[in-house]
Amino acid sequence: MRAFVAMLGIGLTLSAVSGAQAYHRFWANCNYEAPTFMTTMTRDAGQDYANAARYEGYQWGGGCWNYDDVDSYPNDPPQETGTHGEGGDCSGLTFKTWRESTDNWRDGRYYWRALRNVHGPYTAADFRTGYGAPNHTVAKATAGVMDAFASSTHIGMVFVRSLYGGDQIVEAKCETCGTNIFYRTYRSDSAYGGVGRWGWTG
Amino acid sequence: MRRPRFRSLAGGAAGIAAGVIGGVVLTSASTAGPTPAAAAPPLIDATHVPPVLTLRGEPIRLRYGLVCTPRDDSLPCDGSGTAYLRAGQTGAFRPYPLERGDESKEGRYFLDVPAAVAESPDGFSYYAVLRDDASGATVSIPSGGADAPQVSRPLDSPVTVELGRHSFGETRAPSGRAADAPWGSGAENVGLAGSRELGFTGPSSFDVEPDGTVDLLDSVNGRILRWSHGRREEVPMGRPAELADVAAEPDGSFDVLDAHDTLRRYRADGSEQWAQKLADRTWAKLDRGADVLQEPSEQWMPLAETAGPLTRAEQRRAAHTEQHALLVDRVGDGELRIARLRGKAPLRSWRITSGTALGEVQLAEPHGNDVVVVTHAYTDDRDEFVVLVLGDRGVAQRFSVASNSWTETAPLARFRLARGALYRLRTTPAGAFVDRFDLEVPQ
Numbered sequence: 001m002r003a004f005v006a007m008l009g010i011g012l013t014l015s016a017v018s019g020a021q022a023y024h025r026f027w028a029n030c031n032y033e034a035p036t037f038m039t040t041m042t043r044d045a046g047q048d049y050a051n052a053a054r055y056e057g058y059q060w061g062g063g064c065w066n067y068d069d070v071d072s073y074p075n076d077p078p079q080e081t082g083t084h085g086e087g088g089d090c091s092g093l094t095f096k097t098w099r100e101s102t103d104n105w106r107d108g109r110y111y112w113r114a115l116r117n118v119h120g121p122y123t124a125a126d127f128r129t130g131y132g133a134p135n136h137t138v139a140k141a142t143a144g145v146m147d148a149f150a151s152s153t154h155i156g157m158v159f160v161r162s163l164y165g166g167d168q169i170v171e172a173k174c175e176t177c178g179t180n181i182f183y184r185t186y187r188s189d190s191a192y193g194g195v196g197r198w199g200w201t202g
Numbered sequence: 203m204r205r206p207r208f209r210s211l212a213g214g215a216a217g218i219a220a221g222v223i224g225g226v227v228l229t230s231a232s233t234a235g236p237t238p239a240a241a242a243p244p245l246i247d248a249t250h251v252p253p254v255l256t257l258r259g260e261p262i263r264l265r266y267g268l269v270c271t272p273r274d275d276s277l278p279c280d281g282s283g284t285a286y287l288r289a290g291q292t293g294a295f296r297p298y299p300l301e302r303g304d305e306s307k308e309g310r311y312f313l314d315v316p317a318a319v320a321e322s323p324d325g326f327s328y329y330a331v332l333r334d335d336a337s338g339a340t341v342s343i344p345s346g347g348a349d350a351p352q353v354s355r356p357l358d359s360p361v362t363v364e365l366g367r368h369s370f371g372e373t374r375a376p377s378g379r380a381a382d383a384p385w386g387s388g389a390e391n392v393g394l395a396g397s398r399e400l401g402f403t404g405p406s407s408f409d410v411e412p413d414g415t416v417d418l419l420d421s422v423n424g425r426i427l428r429w430s431h432g433r434r435e436e437v438p439m440g441r442p443a444e445l446a447d448v449a450a451e452p453d454g455s456f457d458v459l460d461a462h463d464t465l466r467r468y469r470a471d472g473s474e475q476w477a478q479k480l481a482d483r484t485w486a487k488l489d490r491g492a493d494v495l496q497e498p499s500e501q502w503m504p505l506a507e508t509a510g511p512l513t514r515a516e517q518r519r520a521a522h523t524e525q526h527a528l529l530v531d532r533v534g535d536g537e538l539r540i541a542r543l544r545g546k547a548p549l550r551s552w553r554i555t556s557g558t559a560l561g562e563v564q565l566a567e568p569h570g571n572d573v574v575v576v577t578h579a580y581t582d583d584r585d586e587f588v589v590l591v592l593g594d595r596g597v598a599q600r601f602s603v604a605s606n607s608w609t610e611t612a613p614l615a616r617f618r619l620a621r622g623a624l625y626r627l628r629t630t631p632a633g634a635f636v637d638r639f640d641l642e643v644p645q
Contacts, residue, residue: 044278044306047269067271069510078400099276109274140582141559144307145249145267148439153401160249160267160309163500165532165562166579166613168249168484174400176444177461183486183497183613188561188580190606192483202278202304 013094026072027084029133030064030117035110041099041148042202050097050146050157050170054180055193058172063096064088064117065183071178078175088119090129090155093172094148095120098197100134107133107198124155127195133195140187140194147196149186156186244337245271247483249309249498250330252352254523255531255551256541258512262320262354263467265309266300270334278306285313286348289322295348300330303497325355345482346518352500353523357539362549363596368558368579370586374601375636380625381408381416381429383631389436392634393422394609395444404609405634406443407488408627409450410620416636418627419448419458425472426456437472447488447612457506459488459612463507467492478511481518487614489525495614496521526567535559538577540566540592552592561585565617565624569641572598574624576617578605587616589624591641599642609634 022111041192057071061081065088071084088096096118099109104121114117122132128150138147148157149169156171159181169184186192225587247268248599256262270279282302286295300311311332319326329351333340345353383392385404396402406421415430421444426437439458446460463485467475481498481503489495492506501521505512512520523529524543531539536559541551552573564587568574573592578585579602592598607616608629618625624639 038276040277042278042306044267044269044310045272045276047249047267047306048245048272048278049276051247051269052272079397114272140580145309146307151401153399160498161251162486162497163251163254163532164486164495164530164614165538165560166486168497173461174444176442180461181484181497182445182461183484184560185578185613188559188578188585188605190580190583190585193582200307202306202310 011032025084026059026086027062027064027117029066030115032118033113035099035112035116035118037182038099038109038111040201041109041199043144043200044186046097046146046157047159047170050093051181053088053093053097053172054170055087056179058089058175058178059083059085059087059092060089060175061092061119062086062088062117063112063119065090065114065179067152068112074175074178076175085157088172090172091122091124092119093170093179094127094147094155094157095122097146100197104132109199124150125152127155128152128193130195134198136196136198138194138196140192143187143194143196146200147194149184149189149192150195151189151191151193156182156184215369244334244339244597245269245484246332246337246339246341247336247498248330248332248341248343250343250352250500250582252500252523252588253531254352254529255533255541256320256354256356256549257553258321258356262315262329264313264315264328266311266332267306267309268311268332268341269318270339271335271337278310280335281311281333282335283311283330285317285328285330286351287315287326287328289319289326291327291353292326295328295351300332308478320643325353327351327353344501344518344521346499346521349519350501350521353529355529355541357541357553360457360539360541360553361592361594361596363552363554363590363592364553365556365558365588368556368588368602368603369478370579370581370584371585372602373604374639376626377623377640378638380410380414380636380638381418381427382633382635383418383427390434391420391423392420394425396609402609403444404611404629405627406445406610407448407612407615408618408625408636408637409448409490410618410625411450412620414621415450416625417448417450417456418634418636419443421446426468437468437470439468439472440474445610445612447485447615449488449490449492451490451492457488457490457492459485459494465492465494465511467506467511476511478505479514481514481521487612493525495525528546528566528568528573530563530566532560532563532577538563538575540573540575542568542573550594552596554590560588562614564614565619567619569619569622570643574619574641576603576624587626589639601639603639604628
């Protein structure tokens with residue numbers, strides 16, 4: 001019995017080693033169901049979708065979140081996909097909000113639910129150049145709701161233009177600041193270009 | 203050493219197995235916590251860009267966006283709304299139903315303001331309530347509703363300023379350097395974080411006090427760096443403040459507004475005095491007196507009074523559109539309207555047009571009888587700040603300032619006006635510095 005008790009403790013200790021890994025298992029809640037092909041895609045429905053991802057966190061290479069307004073695993077080490085935390089990264093949030101396909105030659109509309117774990121094939125730099133059939137560049141001065149501004153390292157979507165000439169941007173920004181709507185001046189920053197999604201229906 | 207018996211070995215193995223299994227089960231139970239939330243309250247939000255300054259005879263359309271919980275069919279909200287308008291700034295509001303349009307790029311819900319209201323000599327004031335008809339949830343914009351409505355005022359005989367096309371590459375050199383620090387975490391340094399892939403962040407904001415003291419928010423190292431009368435000091439705050447804004451208060455305290463929409467007041471020694479959440483969801487700029495430009499209301503809201511922080515409801519009720527007795531309205535791609543108030547009446551106003559697109563207004567403040575404005579001229583691949591000193595006859599002084607900075611800052615925190623000079627925060631691969639641009643003495 002003493003041996004059992006002693007080894008029970010060791011076993012629990014061993015399980016805690018794997019428990020450190022379990023800290024990063026938000027993805028266990030995610031799914032891989034097929035997207036729904038849609039014939040419509042309005043900009044304000046895009047606002048609804050991106051707005052609902054607010055407060056749900058940031059995950060480098062991620063694209064899976066729920067709707068409880070809490071980042072289940074905040075402050076993970078940056079630039080590590082293996083942390084498997086909650087939230088999208090900047091390009092993953094844009095990909096899902098813009099209802100894009102994982103095939104970059106398809107320009108149809110594919111609705112991914114929040115818990116569907118998908119990042120999509122594009123980096124911020126890809127979006128910046130308008131790479132992929134559904135994407136294109138736009139003049140920054142004309143960018144409106146649910147168009148985006150992208151640099152070589154980041155992309156954020158226009159939630160709405162603002163009175164003082166900046167923009168409210170919905171974006172997955174960083175591990176410490178998560179996904180939210182922030183006031184930004186990307187529009188006038190030459191590091192950023194304007195990008196858009198073909199196929200809005202209203 | 204005694205040879206282990208079979209029973210001991212078996213007991214030990216069973217113990218390890220039971221421990222591992224038990225641990226995994228417990229861990230799984232704890233990590234299964236963040237399950238999909240099914241019973242969250244309905245989301246609702248609204249967007250609106252107020253026509254703060256209008257031209258006589260200009261048709262005025264109020265546009266609103268309505269944002270709701272995503273629908274299962276992925277269609278937009280099934281919504282409706284009412285705008286409440288009144289001529290002038292006092293009296294009863296009258297309701298007008300919003301129309302629902304086919305396009306949402308500028309806001310799906312709209313109202314063409316009736317001429318009788320739009321043409322009022324004192325302008326008009328208004329608010330709107332939008333409703334998600336599926337959930338019944340409503341949202342008021344601005345968030346103070348009838349207690350702190352949005353205002354729209356006509357420009358009376360504005361001074362017209364035509365900037366023409368911006369000439370890039372003709373920037374003015376600073377008059378002097380007020381502060382500088384190389385990257386690092388030591389006493390003489392300012393912090394740098396990030397990577398080439400993520401981008402870099404450094405000091406995200408600064409302030410200049412009336413006596414010339416420069417306060418730099420060392421966001422990464424969680425402290426304020428002060429350059430005062432030839433001495434340099436540091437005030438530790440005990441926490442990082444990435445992409446936060448800062449304002450120095452006259453009593454020596456500091457206000458720091460962070461990326462999580464919380465304003466913290468620190469005493470002069472860096473100890474935290476209080477913290478308060480913003481009333482609205484997004485901030486654009488922090489000003490002295492704990493005044494914050496908040497979105498979606500597009501209004502300045504005070505977060506504190508002498509007795510301490512204001513509740514969120516109190517912030518909403520105290521919201522105001524003017525700041526430093528100025529109204530600011532960036533219109534379209536390249537137009538900027540400014541009005542200086544005397545009481546409730548516009549004293550002077552300027553209509554500034556540019557052949558090059560204009561971005562954000564970084565700063566708009568009185569400078570004697572003049573007004574200093576810093577805005578941002580840009581094309582798709584170039585940008586520079588434009589400094590305008592506006593006087594009775596138009597532009598009294600104008601120059602360009604280089605915009606490129608190596609790290610990201612708070613959005614409207616690049617410039618401060620103090621002691622008759624303009625100060626600019628800038629970073630390079632070597633470090634951060636604050637430059638001074640002397641302005642001509644106002645008439």
